[in-house]
Amino acid sequence: MISRRLLLSVAALSALMALSAAPASAETLKVVASFTVLADVVKQVGGDHVHVTSLVGPNGDPHEFEPSPADAKNLKAAEVTFVSGEGLEGWMDRLITASGYKGKPVTVSEGISTRTMEEDGKTITDPHVWNSPVNVKVWVANIEKALSSADPADAAAFKANAEKYTRKLDELNAYAHSKFDAIADDRRKVLTSHDAFGYFGREYKVSFLAPLGLSTESEASAADVAKLIDQIKSEHVKAYFFENSNDPRLVKQVAKATGAEPGGELYVESLSDAKGPAPTYEKMFRYNVDQLATAMAKSS
Structure with a gap:
């Protein structure tokens, strides 16, 4: 009669063989995003291959945000950091200096056709680009590129996620037009x-x-x-x-x-x-x- 110990040994060996046969995958990327809206879009593109931390929390104001020591710690540990840019995150440079973060944040709004307005006698670029899903499509392309550069092994997954989410953004745009055009x-x-x-x-x-x-x-x-x-x-x-x-x-x-x-x-x-x-x-x-x-x- 086969002993219980032998059965356990065979089971353990089978498990090891199964693991060795499985394709190797990259570790989950530690990613930081400046605020919740951007963090969600990064999650949509990154999927299971990213762990995203938002510096500004839910219902928080990204203009008046005051970073904490915990935010500095999260930023320092990040492998990729995303900001929207266009003057939204005026506190980010100070946080980078305080945290000792050595990377360069990815500005996802690069390439968007921005709008300007006069305020207090100055011409200012409007940073609120995400309130049009047409602009968020540019975010998605920039996020996919940055994640694929940081984790080439999962580039195909990032591309597939980006294409799927871009179609969803097109649907959102069409939905809004259907409501307001009437x-x-x-x-x-x-x-x-x-x-x-x-x-x-x-x-x-x-x-x-x-x-x-x-x-x-x-x-x-x-x-x-x-x-x-x-x-x-x-x-x-x-x-x-x-x-x-x-x-x-x-x-x-x-x-x-x-x-x-x-x-x-x-x-x-x-x-x-x-x-x-x-x-x-x-x-x-x-x-x-x-x-x-x-x-x-x-x-x-």
């Missing part, structure tokens, strides 16, 4: 907390009025607020939205003075937590489109 041009106007929907507005011909500029760190003067109130009244803007990542008090003050009705909360530069309505970029974008389209339809 609304009269003069009704595509809303009030928001700060000027973060420029690319969304450019793509879908929606006008966003905001008391704050491109950064939530800016402050609106009394004269600017008064001018905005007059504009909202004259253009008959009917709905206002506040944002998950910043203080809603100013936009509520403007809305009260104009009679604009609340349309709800938008996710502009930060995802929600897992239990919220916008835990991924895809869900965030669809949620925002639905909220905005519903409010505009009511005012028509």
